[in-house]
Amino acid sequence: MALAPSALPAQEASALSGTPAAAESPAPSAAASEVVKIGAFVWSASPTALPTGALLGGGVQVRGALLQSGGYWGARLALARTSEASRDWQLTHLNLEAAASVGVEWRRGVGALSAQLSLGGLLIRQLGQRQQYDRLLAAGVADLRRDGWSLGPFVGAELGAEVAFYSPWSVQLRLGPGFTMQNVAGARLARWFLSSGLGVGRAF
Amino acid sequence: MRSSVLPSLLTAMVAAGCLGGVDDLGLAAPPLAQVQGRVDLAAVLPLANGAPLRAALVWGAVPNYSLGCLMYRANPELAAACPDPFSFVPGSVESEAEISLAGDGSFQLPIRRLPPAGVAVGDETTRISWGSVIVAADSNGNGLFDLLDLNTGKGPRHQLADRVVAASFQTLEAPQQRVTFREGGYDAQSTFYPALGCAPPPAGFSLLFTALPGPAQACGSVSLSHWIEPIPVGETQARRLACSSLDTTRVREPDQAPNLTGAEPPKVLCLDAQTLALVYPGECPRITFLPLKGCGGWPLCRNPEWDRTNSLPEWWPCGK
Numbered sequence: 001m002a003l004a005p006s007a008l009p010a011q012e013a014s015a016l017s018g019t020p021a022a023a024e025s026p027a028p029s030a031a032a033s034e035v036v037k038i039g040a041f042v043w044s045a046s047p048t049a050l051p052t053g054a055l056l057g058g059g060v061q062v063r064g065a066l067l068q069s070g071g072y073w074g075a076r077l078a079l080a081r082t083s084e085a086s087r088d089w090q091l092t093h094l095n096l097e098a099a100a101s102v103g104v105e106w107r108r109g110v111g112a113l114s115a116q117l118s119l120g121g122l123l124i125r126q127l128g129q130r131q132q133y134d135r136l137l138a139a140g141v142a143d144l145r146r147d148g149w150s151l152g153p154f155v156g157a158e159l160g161a162e163v164a165f166y167s168p169w170s171v172q173l174r175l176g177p178g179f180t181m182q183n184v185a186g187a188r189l190a191r192w193f194l195s196s197g198l199g200v201g202r203a204f
Numbered sequence: 205m206r207s208s209v210l211p212s213l214l215t216a217m218v219a220a221g222c223l224g225g226v227d228d229l230g231l232a233a234p235p236l237a238q239v240q241g242r243v244d245l246a247a248v249l250p251l252a253n254g255a256p257l258r259a260a261l262v263w264g265a266v267p268n269y270s271l272g273c274l275m276y277r278a279n280p281e282l283a284a285a286c287p288d289p290f291s292f293v294p295g296s297v298e299s300e301a302e303i304s305l306a307g308d309g310s311f312q313l314p315i316r317r318l319p320p321a322g323v324a325v326g327d328e329t330t331r332i333s334w335g336s337v338i339v340a341a342d343s344n345g346n347g348l349f350d351l352l353d354l355n356t357g358k359g360p361r362h363q364l365a366d367r368v369v370a371a372s373f374q375t376l377e378a379p380q381q382r383v384t385f386r387e388g389g390y391d392a393q394s395t396f397y398p399a400l401g402c403a404p405p406p407a408g409f410s411l412l413f414t415a416l417p418g419p420a421q422a423c424g425s426v427s428l429s430h431w432i433e434p435i436p437v438g439e440t441q442a443r444r445l446a447c448s449s450l451d452t453t454r455v456r457e458p459d460q461a462p463n464l465t466g467a468e469p470p471k472v473l474c475l476d477a478q479t480l481a482l483v484y485p486g487e488c489p490r491i492t493f494l495p496l497k498g499c500g501g502w503p504l505c506r507n508p509e510w511d512r513t514n515s516l517p518e519w520w521p522c523g524k
Contacts, residue, residue, distance in 0.1 A: 049226050088233035088316070093226065126226035130233065132318050139387060139408035141236050149223035183225030 036064045039172065041199025043078045048095060048191050049124055049150070049184045055080035055095055061199070066102070074101040074116065078197075085131065089146065094125040097154060110167070114160040114174075122154040122180045152182040156195060168203040235314035237409040239299070239383060241372070241432040243339045245309040248369040248436055252341035257303040257369070259311045259434075260349040261383055262445075263323040264334045264373070264397055265295030270453035271503050272493045276475045285489035287452055290376040291444045292336050292397070294351050295323040302347075303339065310431075313337065315409065319385050325396040332390065332405075334397045334412075335383035336373035337432045338445060340366040351448035368442040370434035375441065381432045382412045384425065399423060447488035455502040457510040458494040461519035477523025478513060496520075 038060070045055040059078025066072050076099055083092040103116025128146035130136055136144055158176030165171055175196045182189050239261055248257065273286035287293070299313040318324075319333035326332055340349045343366050350365040372381035376397065390404035399405075402423040405412050411430055414423035437445065462470065462482050470482035470492070480494040496512045499505035512520075 050228055052229070084229055086229040086231065089227075089229070089231050091227060091229065091231070123223075124226050128227060128231070135318060135387060136236065139385070141408060143234055146227055146231060148226040150226045151223045183223070185228050185230060186225060 035204060036062065037170075037201045037203045038062050039199045039201025041078075041172070041197040043080050043195070043197045045080060045095075045178070045195040046193040047082050047084075047093065048122065048180055048193050049093055049126075049182055049189070050082060050084045050091065053082040053084045055082045055093075057081055057095070059097070059197075061201075063101075063103075070105045070107070072103055072105060072114075072116075074103065074118075075099070076101070076118075088131055089128055090131060090133070091146070092127040094127070096123040096125070097121075098123075099154060099156065101156075103158075103160075105162075110164040112162040112164075114162065116158050116160070118154070118156040118158065118178075120154045122152055122182070124150040124182060126150075150182045150184065152180050154178060154180045158195070162201075164203075170201050170203070172199050172201060173197070233316065235316050236318070237315045237428050239313040239315065239337060239428055239432060240310070240430075241313065241337050241339075241434065242308065242310040243303065243370050243434050244436070245303075245305065248339060249305070251367065251369040251436065251442075253343070253367070255341035255343045255345070255367070257305065257339055258300055258342050258347075258349050258366075259303055259313060259337060259339050260300045261298045261313045261315065261335050262294045262338050262349075262351075263296050263298060263319045264336060265293045265323055265448065266325060266396060267291070267293045268452055270455070270491070270493065272453065272455070272475075272479075272481070273491070275503060276479070276481070279473060279475060281471065281473055281483065282475065282481055282491070285483045285491050288375065288444060291441070292334075292371070292373050292375060294336070294338070294445060294448045296320055296448075297349055297351065298335070300349055302342075324385070324387070325394065326388070326391065329387075330389040330391055331387040332394065332396065333385040334373065335385070336371050336445075337381070337383065337434050338368055338372075339370040339434050340368045340446070343367055351446055366446065368437055368445040370436045371441075371445055372432050372434040374435075374437055374445065379435070380412070380414045381434075383428070383432070384410045384412045386410070443487050452488065452490050454490070454492045455498060455500060456492060456494060457498070458496060458512060458517050458520065459510075461517070462492075462494075472521065474522035480520070480522050 057080025061076035063074035099118040099120025101118035105114040126148040156178035160174035162172040324331040405425040473481040478496040482492040484490040499509040
């Protein structure tokens with residue numbers, strides 16, 4: 001069975017052809033060889049329905065190369081939680097964000113900068129209960145819970161910085177504003193928020 | 205067909221946040237319970253001297269009654285300053301409402317919080333709070349029922365701002381209508397406003413009424429949907445019902461001479477050769493006992509913490 005040169009390591013192929021590998025074709029860059037990158041991250045954002053507090057959670061993301069020029073597509077799923085209290089209520093909001101994104105990346109050495117736009121949906125699950133819930137429940141007081149759901153669109157823009165600290169592993173930091181519309185307190189609420197993430201990814 | 209699903213979904217989400225919605229911290233809370241009351245305006249208006257009337261649910265505090273008052277009850281000046289051991293002592297105001305003088309004297313008091321820990325007596329699993337519905341003349345017109353609290357410094361120092369004109373629970377020696385909050389079990393032997401002869405109130409909020417102290421058939425518990433009707437109070441009882449002083453009596457070692465200067469110096473009473481009392485004036489008087497031999501729990505001292513009987517303080521005025 002004949003062995004095609006393209007299927008061999010560069011050094012062996014050059015040995016077969018009798019020409020130095022470096023002189024015939026430069027080694028492909030890391031970006032060009034990456035097809036898919038999968039990562040996980042911790043996520044923090046300002047709350048989308050509550051006036052104070054901070055969302056904290058995590059998520060997973062996948063992205064793949066679109067163009068040789070550095071464009072890429074992506075998708076991510078993230079879940080975060082925040083809990084705040086008023087005089088009468090303890091409200092916990094779980095935010096589930098699912099988004100698709102497109103972006104562009106500039107690489108230099110082991111580092112990279114990126115900018116991306118995301119579009120998706122944000123689902124908020126509210127778990128609310130009265131302060132002193134257990135005491136009130138034991139005392140037979142009714143109407144102690146306020147659970148709810150809200151689903152709205154999500155648009156986000158982010159800048160990211162990435163360092164391949166141990167190729168193909170890399171660490172990524174990203175930050176950017178987001179916008180969503182949710183049904184909060186009986187009214188449609190348009191809300192800007194700030195989102196940040198710190199994650200680790202692996203290229204394949 | 206498939207290509208139209210995503211835009212349609214996005215359009216729907218953009219049009220409105222859906223699924224019923226969530227809340228923010230401005231979420232209102234319904235009252236935990238509601239007290240319905242009615243006062244006889246014809247009976248209380250003459251006591252109010254034209255001031256607007258306010259109704260309040262007041263949780264009862266733990267009475268602080270010194271046995272010194274019992275030991276020296278024959279002293280008229282001391283007895284006048286001592287609290288009534290059977291009287292309701294106001295602890296904290298839960299809810300207030302203005303009573304329309306043009307109406308029939310009815311009012312509603314929403315209960316939005318559980319009784320604070322200081323007025324819920326019991327252990328980890330058994331607690332009881334007793335409340336009185338008090339009607340007061342808002343004499344200073346500030347829109348609040350002002351308790352005279354000597355401990356926190358709230359309210360005027362020595363003068364009651366508002367005059368109590370009626371109360372549903374005034375003293376253990378009179379018919380009562382108590383707002384009750386019970387958690388867990390019930391201790392029928394408790395000395396915290398004992399409801400002798402009464403069946404245990406149900407868990408949660410309820411109304412316990414007694415026609416007179418005595419047999420079980422004279423008292424019982426009903427839901428708070430029943431009307432509470434505060435009854436007019438006299439001058440002395442009115443003063444007691446506005447004095448939120450958990451610490452009206454104290455005991456201390458006579459190691460330092462009392463400060464008898466100032467705008468309102470205390471009255472010095474020699475109860476006997478070994479016991480001095482300082483009575484601080486005001487509508488909610490305070491008493492400090494200074495026994496030569498005693499302890500913080502005087503007069504019940506198994507092991508006295510001080511004994512000055514053989515080394516009288518130079519300033520000691522009694523028995524000389």
